Amino acid sequence: xxxxxxxxxxxxxxAAGFAGPLPLPPAKHVAVLACMDARIDVYGVLGLQEGxxxxxxxxxxxxxxxxxxxxxxxxxxxxxxxxxxxxHTDCGMLTFSDDEFAASLEADTGERPGWHARAFNxxxxxxxxxxxxxxxxxxxxxxxxxxxxxxxxxxxxxxEVR
Amino acid sequence: xxxxxxxxxxxxxxAAGFAGPLPLPPAKHVAVLACMDARIDVYGVLGLQEGxxxxxxxxxxxxxxxxxxxxxxxxxxxxxxxxxxxxHTDCGMLTFSDDEFAASLEADTGERPGWHARAFNxxxxxxxxxxxxxxxxxxxxxxxxxxxxxxxxxxxxxxEVR
Numbered sequence: 001x002x003x004x005x006x007x008x009x010x011x012x013x014x015a016a017g018f019a020g021p022l023p024l025p026p027a028k029h030v031a032v033l034a035c036m037d038a039r040i041d042v043y044g045v046l047g048l049q050e051g052x053x054x055x056x057x058x059x060x061x062x063x064x065x066x067x068x069x070x071x072x073x074x075x076x077x078x079x080x081x082x083x084x085x086x087x088h089t090d091c092g093m094l095t096f097s098d099d100e101f102a103a104s105l106e107a108d109t110g111e112r113p114g115w116h117a118r119a120f121n122x123x124x125x126x127x128x129x130x131x132x133x134x135x136x137x138x139x140x141x142x143x144x145x146x147x148x149x150x151x152x153x154x155x156x157x158x159x160e161v162r
Numbered sequence: 163x164x165x166x167x168x169x170x171x172x173x174x175x176x177a178a179g180f181a182g183p184l185p186l187p188p189a190k191h192v193a194v195l196a197c198m199d200a201r202i203d204v205y206g207v208l209g210l211q212e213g214x215x216x217x218x219x220x221x222x223x224x225x226x227x228x229x230x231x232x233x234x235x236x237x238x239x240x241x242x243x244x245x246x247x248x249x250h251t252d253c254g255m256l257t258f259s260d261d262e263f264a265a266s267l268e269a270d271t272g273e274r275p276g277w278h279a280r281a282f283n284x285x286x287x288x289x290x291x292x293x294x295x296x297x298x299x300x301x302x303x304x305x306x307x308x309x310x311x312x313x314x315x316x317x318x319x320x321x322e323v324r
Contacts (some may be wrong), residue, residue, distance in 0.1 A: 002244060002307055003190045003244050004244050008322075011209065014208075014209060015317055020316065021201075021315050024254055027200070029165065030165050036193070038189070039212050041205045045173055048203075050201050052200055055200070056198045056220055057217050058220070058229070059232040064231075065276065066220055066226045066227070068277070069220070069221060069226075069277050073221040076266070077254055077258065078254055084166055095239075111300050113231070138267075138272075139267055139275055145164055153183050155180060156173075157177040157180075158173045
């Protein structure tokens with residue numbers, strides 16, 4: 001049995017205890033942007049319940065056009081007002097460089113990607129620059145509360161980056 | 163108290179019961195790509211535990227360069243092999259058009275975004291085309307198991323799109 005099939009079996013159990021539909025707009029008016037890392041269960045880490053917050057995730061928790069797209073839709077169409085940005089310790093993005101990754105893709109596929117891998121080497125500085133990128137975007141209207149954190153995978157604790 | 167501060171209080175409780183560090187590579191070798199919708203707690207829906215799967219999320223659960231970037235990093239550097247794609251019923255992306263959204267941004271900011279909102283009007287067809295885009299990318303090497311689903315926000319159940 002594939003892992004996907006195991007997860008579908010898990011879903012049957014989830015659905016059996018499911019409480020029913022909730023409204024579309026996030027009840028807590030928050031959007032979270034976090035790394036895709038498997039160890040960050042965003043709902044658990046922040047004590048969120050279903051229906052409370054948008055959750056946007058990618059490799060590194062970085063800010064590209066696509067995250068601005070999601071945040072613009074979240075705030076402008078669905079009423080979120082605060083943004084919580086989460087990077088984390090022991091991140092894979094600290095272990096390679098954009099050039100190395102592009103070169104390995106080119107070596108294997110004959111094609112160089114039209115995007116950068118967005119690796120970084122200073123966790124706190126990448127959190128700060130990500131916050132700055134969000135605040136600077138004209139398409140994200142509500143930037144009074146855009147706060148950045150590092151999740152410690154050893155302790156489960158968030159540390160705010162200032 | 164801001165919502166963000168409430169979530170930080172929740173995090174203190176989470177950290178108090180935290181079991182400690184897990185390995186970086188996802189234990190179940192799966193990457194999930196889902197919509198950012200607040201009602202989809204991916205770990206709950208799929209019965210995932212911390213450390214088991216990468217989770218990538220954006221408005222709509224669509225496939226752009228940034229999702230290919232995340233999936234390429236997930237598979238090539240961190241060993242994932244299966245991909246689970248999740249859209250859902252009652253999606254905000256079904257309620258507007260790219261042109262409308264771009265026009266409203268331009269009206270409010272004086273600037274038209276360099277990206278499309280990626281709204282869609284056929285849920286199943288967008289799942290199918292997203293699966294096709296992933297399979298077609300040269301940068302995502304493992305495409306034997308790329309399966310697409312619609313999460314029903316009324317029942318909590320996943321339905322596979324074929």
